[in-house]
Structure formats: C-alpha cells, structure tokens
Amino acid sequence: MGTRWGQNSNLACWFRWAGKHPLRSGQTGVFRRQRPLPGKMKAPMSGTEEFYRIQKLPPYVFAVLNEMRAKARAAQMDVVDLGMGNPDGETPQVIVDKLCEAARNPRNHRYSMSRGIPKLREEICARYKRKYDVDLNSETEAIVTIGAKDALAHLLFATIGPGDIVVSPNPAYPIHQYGVIMAEGHAQLLPMPTADEFLNRLEALYRESPKPPKMLLISFPHNPTTTCVDLPFLTKIVELARKHGTIIVHDFAYADLGFDGYKPPSILQVPGAKDLCVEIFSMSKSYEMAGWRVGYCLGNARIIAALARIKSYLDYGTFQPIQIASIVALRECEADTERICASYQHRRDVLVDGLAKAGWIVEPPKGTMFLWAELPEKFRAMGSLEFAKKLVQDALVVVSPGIGFGPMGEGFVRFALVENEHRIRQATRAIGHFLKTN
Ligand SMILES: Cc1ncc(COP(=O)(O)O)c(C=O)c1O
Numbered sequence: 001m002g003t004r005w006g007q008n009s010n011l012a013c014w015f016r017w018a019g020k021h022p023l024r025s026g027q028t029g030v031f032r033r034q035r036p037l038p039g040k041m042k043a044p045m046s047g048t049e050e051f052y053r054i055q056k057l058p059p060y061v062f063a064v065l066n067e068m069r070a071k072a073r074a075a076q077m078d079v080v081d082l083g084m085g086n087p088d089g090e091t092p093q094v095i096v097d098k099l100c101e102a103a104r105n106p107r108n109h110r111y112s113m114s115r116g117i118p119k120l121r122e123e124i125c126a127r128y129k130r131k132y133d134v135d136l137n138s139e140t141e142a143i144v145t146i147g148a149k150d151a152l153a154h155l156l157f158a159t160i161g162p163g164d165i166v167v168s169p170n171p172a173y174p175i176h177q178y179g180v181i182m183a184e185g186h187a188q189l190l191p192m193p194t195a196d197e198f199l200n201r202l203e204a205l206y207r208e209s210p211k212p213p214k215m216l217l218i219s220f221p222h223n224p225t226t227t228c229v230d231l232p233f234l235t236k237i238v239e240l241a242r243k244h245g246t247i248i249v250h251d252f253a254y255a256d257l258g259f260d261g262y263k264p265p266s267i268l269q270v271p272g273a274k275d276l277c278v279e280i281f282s283m284s285k286s287y288e289m290a291g292w293r294v295g296y297c298l299g300n301a302r303i304i305a306a307l308a309r310i311k312s313y314l315d316y317g318t319f320q321p322i323q324i325a326s327i328v329a330l331r332e333c334e335a336d337t338e339r340i341c342a343s344y345q346h347r348r349d350v351l352v353d354g355l356a357k358a359g360w361i362v363e364p365p366k367g368t369m370f371l372w373a374e375l376p377e378k379f380r381a382m383g384s385l386e387f388a389k390k391l392v393q394d395a396l397v398v399v400s401p402g403i404g405f406g407p408m409g410e411g412f413v414r415f416a417l418v419e420n421e422h423r424i425r426q427a428t429r430a431i432g433h434f435l436k437t438n
Contacts, residue, residue, distance in 0.1 A: 065083060115143045151307070170191060213246050
C-alpha cells in the first residue's frame, strides 16, 4: 500500500499527535498510551488541550469535508454525498408503527433495563438460532447496547487497561483503534491488504511478540476495505487466539450485507467460539435503524458480564418503545433485510460501472455498503484528504479520505452507497469529467 507520510504537515502533526510516528507500508503500528503534549507541539484543536483523555484523540479528519459540503449546500450547490455510511432508507413501517404504539403507553416512559428487556434478548438469540444455528442463553450470553459503537467503546472500557494489547486490522472504523486508546491500552494495528495477509501478520506477531495480545478486534465484512471472509478463515483465527489465550471481539455490523449470494458468517458458528469470542450485531444497517441506536453483544458470558457491569453504571438502556419495536423488527422484517441488501448491491453495480466508464477501475466488493478505491495514479502524490477535498470542490462529490480510517488507509478513498442510483450516476459523470480535466 503506497503510503506517503510527512508531505502534508497537518497530517504529519496529526499522527505525531496520535502518539506514533508515521507508519510505512507493511509495518506494524502500536498506538501507545499518551504522554501530555510537549509544549511546542500544539494540538490543532484549540481549547481542549487541558483535558487528559481528549489529548489522545486527534481532530476528526472528516470534519473538514463536512464543512465543505455544508458550505457548498448553503451556496445552493447540488452535492452528492457518498461520505458518511449513514443509511438513507426508511425504517420499515411496521417497526415505526410499533414504536408509536409503544410510546403511547406511559409504562414505557420509565427507565428501561441497562442490559435490555428480556424479550428483546430472547428475540436476538432466536434470530441467531434461525440464521446461524447458534445457541445463546439470553440471560447470560446476550446484552442489548445503544448501538454497536456503544458496545465497542464500553466493552473496551470494561476489559482493557494500561499495558493490554489489542490487535486490529487497519484501516478500520475509528472506534476500533480510538476505543483502545481511550481505555489506555495499546492499539496494535496490522495492515490488511487481504484477509490472508492479515492472518499471516497475526501469526508472525504471535511468534515474535514477547507479550500476546489480550484481544483481537476484527470485523468482517470490513469497513472501510470491504474485505469479506468465510467460516474456515474465522475458524483459523479463533484457533490461533485460543492457543494464545486471546479473546476476540467480532464487530458484525454488516452481517446482512453480503452480495451475489455471499452470506457473511458469524464468528459464533465456529465450534467452541463462545469460550473466547463475543460478536457485536447492529440494527443500524440491516434494518435501516441507524438513528434508533440498537445493537447487541453476544457470546462469551464472562465478557458479557463485564460489559453488563460497566453499563449498569452508565445507562438505563435504550428507550423502551425502541426496544419493543426492535422485537418486531427481528421477528417480522427478515425480508426487509434482504431487500435492503439487494438495493446496496444494485447501487454497488451502478457505482462500479460508472467509475469504470470514468476510467477508474475498482473491484466490486462482496459486501458492506461501501466501495474502497485506490486513488487514480495521477492523484496518488496528493494523498487521500487533498484528493477528497478537490473532489468536493471540482466535482461536487463527497467521499471519505482513507486517512480518516487510520494510517494504513492512506492512498484510498471510501464511497458509501447512501444515495440512489440516479444520484450515483450523476456523481460518476462528474468524477469522469474531473478525472479528464485534472
Ligand atoms: C464496523 C462498524 N461498526 C459499528 C458501526 C456503528 O454501528 P451502530 O450504528 O450500531 O453504532 C459502524 C457504522 O458505520 C461500522 O462501520
């Protein structure tokens, strides 16, 4: 992966600030616990330097693009936004109706349960049985969370402390590395040009590292790279982790977004996985319920108990009518998950074809709601952030710069399939013109 460090002084500062030196292609990176900023290296985010934990978090790379998009829209320009992975579809009507009905009942206005109401836990376990033939105890092996992000952040907070190593592929969904940093662990990042290469690096790490990682934090289908794996791959990872006493957290946010007949496997399908694994599932993408904030953590009872303990101090659970509506979603909306997946697949085809016509050839992904594209050759030197900025300015198309997903995301941009086909065609035509004229 062609990474170019230090050309952009803001980014160089960003990485120094994130507590590490720029990584070069193929290297392993460790984000260590942070020391306070040296006096002369001022954080680019003003006014927050005095806050201990905030010092560990670099400024949000996507903020600059959000601002450009907002300015363009304020100037009445028609921007096609393929940046954030924020589903644009409507939540199925039956779920909305149930929410309204449940919200009218004052009994549902009180504090709910931090772990989630029992019927919802039972329903998610029933779905795992139906879909994956996985048996889960709804009392001890399932917990409801306020979305997958909440599950990840609090799980790391509950289980990771100073000195604990958490290995994850990079680039990645930002909480996978920053959740570890916030918990004061060591985020050890391994490149993932392919899933097999990630596994090779992991094996090498186990051979060479004096201290085994406490946790592997993986996610397939993967955001942003769209890497997809099969059950034998997950079996190998589970066996490797088991041998070394490492626990596994599998973020399964794109569980239902597999294309062309591909069905993403659950890690809990691996025999004995519950001894060391938990899986995080989200309603956000499968049911177009991103704003509702419902997720689950499922599997190993000891890890679930740790999350339940910390959550009992932090929250009272998702608003109960939302939990009740989620039961209906899990029970009645399987066909909707298939329709939603088919719509992303169609948008993927439109985007891949449109980009090909524009002269930008990208492999079609097997899953997720994204396309991960290497920068066209003549733009590689400018880096992903500058390229994405130029694309908003000149083509009125927003994409996410790869660098926003961590050091190993440089050289790529991510398209989110969150606008309709007509708008995607509009975007690829504009990109075609942009590529020809730059
Ligand atoms: C890999 C991954 N995990 C988790 C999430 C967040 O899920 P939720 O909306 O349930 O918090 C996302 C959202 O984009 C994601 O890409």
